[in-house]
Amino acid sequence: MYADKVRDILTQHGRLSSPVDQLQDTSDLYNAGLTSLATVGLMLALEEQFNIEFPDNMLSRKTFASIEFIVDAVQKLVDK
Amino acid sequence: MQPLRQQGAATEDFSRLLDRVHEISRDVVMASARDVDRDARFPSEGIGALKELKLLSAYVPSELGGMGLDVVQIAKICEVLGQYDGSVAMIYAMHQIQVACLVHHGLGSSDLRTYLQQLVQQQRLIASATTEVGTGGDLRSSVCAIDIREGRFQLVKKAPVISYGAHADDIMATCRRSVDAPASDQVMVLARKDSYTLEPISGWDTLGFRGTCSSGFVLTASGSAEQVLAIPFAEILSQTMHPYSHIVWGSLWLGIATDAVNHARGFVREEARRNPSIPPTSSLRLAEVSSVLQGMRNNIAVAVTDYRRMLADGQHDVFSGFGFAIRTNNLKLASSTLIVDIVSRALLICGISGYRNDSRFSLCRHLRDAYGAALMVNNDRIMNHNATMLLTQREG
16 A cells, blocks of 8 residues: 555655666666665655654665565554 | 685784785885885785785685685785885785675685685786776766676776776676666676786876876776676675775775874984983874874774674675664774874974985875875765765664
C-alpha cells in the first residue's frame, strides 16, 4: 500500500538515471543510478511523508536497494 | 567480503623490518629526495629499494607468498617513509590501496590470485585511474564503460591524473559496468602493462609531491574478463578504497609532520645549548607543536585499529553505514589540516633556517607537500558529503 508513494518520492528525490515507472518493485536501484548520497534525500522525504524515523541500524545500502525493500522498511517503521 | 584473516607480522619481526625501512630510507630514499623534488622525477632509487625488501607485496597474504602484514603495520611503514620523502611515501601508499582492493575483493578470481603471486615475485608497482575527464573529480561516477565480449574486456579511459602512471607496471581503473549502465554503476578492473597503452595528455609540475609524477593519460586497455573485480565498485570504495586511502595518506602525512617537528626539536636543542641557563622562547613553541602532533597521531591510531577490527569482523553493513563514512572523512579533514598547521609551527620555530632550501633545518619541501593534502580529494567536496550524510545521524 506504500509502493505508490515510495515511487513518487523516488521520482522526486532518487536522482535515478532511468524513469521510475519502468522499474519493477524488485529492480536493483543502485543499477538504476541510485547513489549512497542520494539515499539521504530519499530517507528525509520518506520520514516526512510517513512520519517515521529511520534508526541508524537501518541506514544501510541494503535498505534502499529496491522499491520492495524500501516499502518493507517503511511498513516496519510505521507499525512500530 | 570475508572476514580478513590477516594476522600481521609478529611484533619482533615487524620491528626488525621497520629498522630496515629506516635504513634504506636514510641511505637511498633521503639521498635522492632533493633531486626528485627539484626535477619532479620518479624516485626510481627509493621505489627500487622498497622492491628489494619485497615491500610492494607486504599486504599480500602469506599463503600467496606475501608478508601478510595488517593495515596497522602498512600504515606504520607509510609513516616512516613520510619522514624521509613525501613522494616515495605517497607512491607506496597509493600502491598499497590498490593491493588492498585486490586482497580484499579479488581472491575469488583465480586470475587475480595468480596476479598477486606475480606481484610478490616481480614486485610490480600498481597505479590507479579513478578520476576521469568530465566527472569533475567525483569518484562515484564514470563516463567510460567497459565492453566485455567472449570473456575479453576493452576499455578506454581519459584520466586527468594517473600518479606514477608512466612508471607503473599495472593500473587499476574504474568504469561503468557496461555501455548501457548509468554513471554510478561502476566496476573496477586490473589492466596489465603488456595489454595497455598510455597516451600522455598533461604533465605534472606542481608545488609539492613532485616525485609522484601524477600526469594525465588516455588509458587504452584490454584483457581477460576475469580481471574485472566481481563486486560493485561502490562496495570496494566503502569497504576498502575510502578507509584505506585516508588511513595510509594520513599516516604518511603524519610522517612528514613528525619529521618537521624533529627538525624543530633539533633547532631548539642547539639554541638551548648556546645558553643552558635560560630555556629559549622557541622551546615553548616546541611544547605546543608536540601536543598538536600527538593529537594527530592518536586520531590516526584510533582510525586504523578500528578499521583492522572491522576487517576482522567482516560485517558489510557497518562499512556501508554513513557513520563509518563520516568518521573516515573526518580523519581525512583533520589530518590534512593538521599537517599544514604542524609544519607551519615547526617553520616558525626553525625561523629562517627552516625557510632556506640549503639548510639542514629546511622545511620547504615539507611545507609544499603539506599543502597538497587538502586537495587530493578536495576537503570542500568531503565536507559537502559529510554535511549531507550528517542529516541521517541522530548521535555520534
